[in-house]
Amino acid sequence: MxxxxxxxxxxxxxxxxxxxxxxxxxxxxxxxxxxxxxxEDGDAWSWEVGGxxxxxxxxxxxGRSARAIAVAAPGPVDPVAGQLLQCAEQPGWDGxxxxxxxxxxxxxxxxxxxxxxxxxxxxxxxxxxxxADDVLYVSLHGTPAAAAMAGGRLVRGAQLRAGALPALPRLxxxxxxxxxxxxxxxxxxxxxxxxxxxxxxxxxxxHIERLVPLLQRVLDxxxxxxxxxxxxxxxxxxxxxxxxxxxxxxFEGQRKP
Numbered sequence: 588m589x590x591x592x593x594x595x596x597x598x599x600x601x602x603x604x605x606x607x608x609x610x611x612x613x614x615x616x617x618x619x620x621x622x623x624x625x626x627e628d629g630d631a632w633s634w635e636v637g638g639x640x641x642x643x644x645x646x647x648x649x650g651r652s653a654r655a656i657a658v659a660a661p662g663p664v665d666p667v668a669g670q671l672l673q674c675a676e677q678p679g680w681d682g683x684x685x686x687x688x689x690x691x692x693x694x695x696x697x698x699x700x701x702x703x704x705x706x707x708x709x710x711x712x713x714x715x716x717x718x719a720d721d722v723l724y725v726s727l728h729g730t731p732a733a734a735a736m737a738g739g740r741l742v743r744g745a746q747l748r749a750g751a752l753p754a755l756p757r758l759x760x761x762x763x764x765x766x767x768x769x770x771x772x773x774x775x776x777x778x779x780x781x782x783x784x785x786x787x788x789x790x791x792x793x794h795i796e797r798l799v800p801l802l803q804r805v806l807d808x809x810x811x812x813x814x815x816x817x818x819x820x821x822x823x824x825x826x827x828x829x830x831x832x833x834x835x836x837x838f839e840g841q842r843k844p
Contacts, residue, residue, distance in 0.1 A: 637692030727790030
């Protein structure tokens with residue numbers, strides 16, 4: 588048998604799965620990414636992802652077991668039930684019981700969170716908002732979405748869907764037509780409402796380079812205080828956030844009698 592049990596972080600979309608094995612202190616041990624085949628339902632997802640985890644441990648786990656597993660999922664998640672409530676990319680995954688599905692394969696504590704909230708956790712832990720307790724994170728990749736942390740606590744909403752930005756798909760088109768002001772107006776209203784210390788913008792580099800200084804200028808005029816920055820972790824933000832979740836899950840597990 589090898590050394591201490593490992594942490595497992597997973598980030599998945601309808602098209603790709605990323606998996607990270609890490610030491611108990613969060614130091615990465617092995618990272619892999621695979622394209623996902625079309626998985627029509629929860630059972631197919633369970634066998635695919637469970638099999639990938641098992642294969643990674645067999646090849647790179649050095650004979651060790653899993654201490655905790657955390658998953659970043661593509662849609663709003665009920666963190667208590669460990670369930671993906673809705674997945675716009677793959678409607679067959681609506682209601683996917685992520686925690687139960689993985690526990691059928693691996694005997695370890697499992698937690699799940701939305702990719703957007705996980706990305707916020709990643710940036711707040713090791714990225715552009717490191718150490719801040721009041722953070723607004725906005726992803727302009729794909730379907731735009733936001734996540735917020737207030738006083739060190741994630742903002743989830745009554746229906747666990749806080750952070751939806753229904754106007755921004757249209758405003759994303761505005762970026763392509765050089766009407767960035769329309770995007771900034773919405774983001775400025777959001778930031779003024781939440782009053783964060785840091786606003787993290789993540790998206791295509793060319794868009795973010797334009798939006799960061801423009802949003803900072805508008806906020807300085809209408810709601811001074813927030814510092815607007817570009818995301819540092821890019822495509823790894825949700826995965827690093829999942830790792831953060833796994834470290835917390837493992838620590839809480841150690842405290843239980």
